[in-house]
Amino acid sequence: MVVFAGQGDPRRSMSLLWRSAEAGSRPGPKPGLSVDAIVDAAIAVADEQGMSALSMRAVGERLGRTAMALYTYVPNKAELLDLMYDKVLGQLPTEYPSDQGWRAALTAWVGDVRAFYLWHPWVLQVSQARPVLGPNEFTMLETLLRILRQTGLERSVLRGVVGVVTQFVRGAAEVIADARRAARETGVSDEEWWYARSPLVEEFSAPFERQFPLVAWLGELDPPAADDDCTPYLERHAEWNFTVGLEVLLDGIEAAVARSVG
Amino acid sequence: MVVFAGQGDPRRSMSLLWRSAEAGSRPGPKPGLSVDAIVDAAIAVADEQGMSALSMRAVGERLGRTAMALYTYVPNKAELLDLMYDKVLGQLPTEYPSDQGWRAALTAWVGDVRAFYLWHPWVLQVSQARPVLGPNEFTMLETLLRILRQTGLERSVLRGVVGVVTQFVRGAAEVIADARRAARETGVSDEEWWYARSPLVEEFSAPFERQFPLVAWLGELDPPAADDDCTPYLERHAEWNFTVGLEVLLDGIEAAVARSVG
DNA sequence: TTGCATCTCCTTACGCCATAAACTAACCTG
DNA sequence: CAGGTTAGTTTATGGCGTAAGGAGATGCAA
Structure with missing residues (x-):
């Protein structure tokens, strides 16, 4: 497409x-x-x-x-x-408080962008091969840069940081958007899908825990915990990954900042 | 598609x-x-x-x-x-040295996976919505986990780290793969494409530097330096972003490790 | 007022795509 | 050898983007 x-x-x-x-x-x-x-x-x-x-x-x-x-x-x-x-x-917010440091602002920005992507999931399917060069695309980048400028990182490093951050938001949103799309287009929910396949994996892969001990340990094969929470299985995972991932990313940027100062 | x-x-x-x-x-x-x-x-x-x-x-x-x-x-x-x-x-390597620490091994893994994606760019277009649950997909995850296990991170954090890392490699490869695909399918190289549009942006956006000062400062609008290097414009940027991004990511993981130990 | 250039929007048609349905022909088993 | 099963074909359906050409509306120059 x-x-x-x-x-x-x-x-x-x-x-x-x-x-x-x-x-x-x-x-x-x-x-x-x-x-x-x-x-x-x-x-x-x-x-x-x-x-x-x-x-x-x-x-x-x-x-x-x-x-x-x-x-x-x-x-x-x-x-x-x-x-x-x-x-x-053009629907994206453009103003973020600068008085609480870049970390807070960046967290807010990433959250907003992810929410935006989930609101218009088709945006994720527009090719990123070449920038569209429209006014709002530039505005979005400008907003991100206003936040990241506070890190004081030099230009070339900042370019890299912009890259990771935008890739991260896209990726984080894509996981969820794809899952929802799959559920809608196939008419099969994540749970149904999973319950139909989980036993089959065990059956066909002979001793799964022997062949993939670490995967088994990670528990990707665990059936979803039946919480009161009605968020679909995959999305609950994605939510957690997003939180952890964002923290890792922020810490990484902080390390770069520390290095550039020291 | x-x-x-x-x-x-x-x-x-x-x-x-x-x-x-x-x-x-x-x-x-x-x-x-x-x-x-x-x-x-x-x-x-x-x-x-x-x-x-x-x-x-x-x-x-x-x-x-x-x-x-x-x-x-x-x-x-x-x-x-x-x-x-x-x-x-199944073409992906599965063995990485464990005697030089997870950082070296992870760097190698990320490099290999990115190279693999660029060798078979169509893989990036297979929906990630739901895991395929085939043997080689599990093997790939197992390989990554063998490397990340050395961080000693607890299970739930590790899940998040796996997420960011895989998203990062995909993203890093996608940028390049999309650019190449665009060049091939349109028959227009990045350079040609850029030289045709760059002046038009200035023309239509009135005073570009006033409207998007930070974007202008970042130099996304700079024409590509005419190096001896014949790597296309966008790919040169992508290469740099990959290096910086990976370092940010590794530093972030290291911070998580430090936190979990301390 | 007439004639014409120009513009919007339509119909038709082409060549793609995935795949359903019905058919032919090859082959094994009883 | 008969019958049922299977591999592969042809044909057809309903989608897609869009090229080509035509019909009717409109503003302007003569």
């Missing part, structure tokens, strides 16, 4: 992303649609039915048009994806 | 993954193919032409058959993907 934009006219892409509308009075029928309306409709489809349901036909239908009508406003599906991506990024 | 397996018979999936062949003499024509032959052909197609070229038709053609012939051996494309995934994971 991953598609690449940017094979078209770069100037056209950019002017769409930054919405430099010229308009003026022109011949021909008045446009019944607009880029914004199309992008909004596309976002709505993706939010409601997931990326796999996002087709030109579906977007057109939501606007009471055919698929082909969209091509008057948007060069192709890949560009539409880029527009959706940048527009929805 | 992400597809989910596991909507079929779990027992069938498992017996395919663990290759519990019954065979015996049966009526009907001799099978001209085998699950292994199909999986190998599919891996070859994915390696050579990428995941987007992996269709049942393509695999069948490579074996001199039609697409439909494969369905005798494999229930559907999603299951085939799982089989490809687990089989190719």
Whole structure:
């Protein structure tokens, strides 16, 4: 489902992303649609039915048009994806308190971004191969940098840190988003799925504890504890991994800061 | 392009993954193919032409058959993907020296896994939503755990660490793999792509340095230094991010170890 | 006012994709 | 040799993105 934009006219892409509308009075029928309306409709489809349901036909239908009508406003599906991506990024918060240190602010940012990804899981499926170069993508990076600047790390190290942090949030959100998507698209919950397979692993792998002692010890094969908590199995794991992982990451950054000062 | 397996018979999936062949003499024509032959052909197609070229038709053609012939051996494309995934994971090394500490071993493991992902980039496109539960997936985890056991971290923390580390390698490889895929599928190199867009960003965003001072400072907009080095622009950045990120991660784990000891 | 260029939006069509259904032909067992 | 089972084919269905061409609306110049 991953598609690449940017094979078209770069100037056209950019002017769409930054919405430099010229308009003026022109011949021909008045446009019944607009880029914004199309992008909004596309976002709505993706939010409601997931990326796999996002087709030109579906977007057109939501606007009471055919698929082909969209091509008057948007060069192709890949560009539409880029527009959706940048527009929805605009929902991210941009202000974080700077008086409690970078650690608190970064924790808040990571939490917000992860929540955002889980709110619009399809965003995770937009290729990160090449930056979209839209205004909101830059804004997101600027926000992160305002927080990380407080570490006082030098530029080249900061670049690396930006990389790990963004990768971490994406990864943390992806685990959950993928699990939810799987549950929705297959109609099988994590629990059902697991209970159907867990005994089979034991059966086919002969003595599992002998073949994979450490995996067995880690308890990935344990059935989910039947808590009052109704959060799905995999998500409970993911939640914990997120907490631990974030701490590891923050400690690592702190170490880098300590090294750069000392 | 992400597809989910596991909507079929779990027992069938498992017996395919663990290759519990019954065979015996049966009526009907001799099978001209085998699950292994199909999986190998599919891996070859994915390696050579990428995941987007992996269709049942393509695999069948490579074996001199039609697409439909494969369905005798494999229930559907999603299951085939799982089989490809687990089989190719078998190429990963499993032994790492334990006499130089976990840090050295983990560094080597992360490097190997990243190299592996870049060798078979399509692996990154197999959904991680639910574990495949094949033998080689367990082996990979077991290998990582043999290394991480040396940290002496308690089980629950270790689970978190496993999560961050695997997410980190995936992320680090994805950046590069996506970039290469984009270059291949669009026929536009990173450099060409960048030179076409860089000036346009300045043009459309009015005073870029005023709007995004920190982004400008970070120099993401700098044109790539024209080194003797012929590694593409984005990959050079990625390489650096990988090094810095890994160090941050290792330091973070070390902090966790120190905390658990003290 | 007319004619035309231009624009929106539609219909149609092409070539992909996964896979369901029905068929042919090979083969083992009774 | 008959019957049932299996491997592999052909054909068809309903999806996808989007190229091509046409119909009707609109603003402007003559």
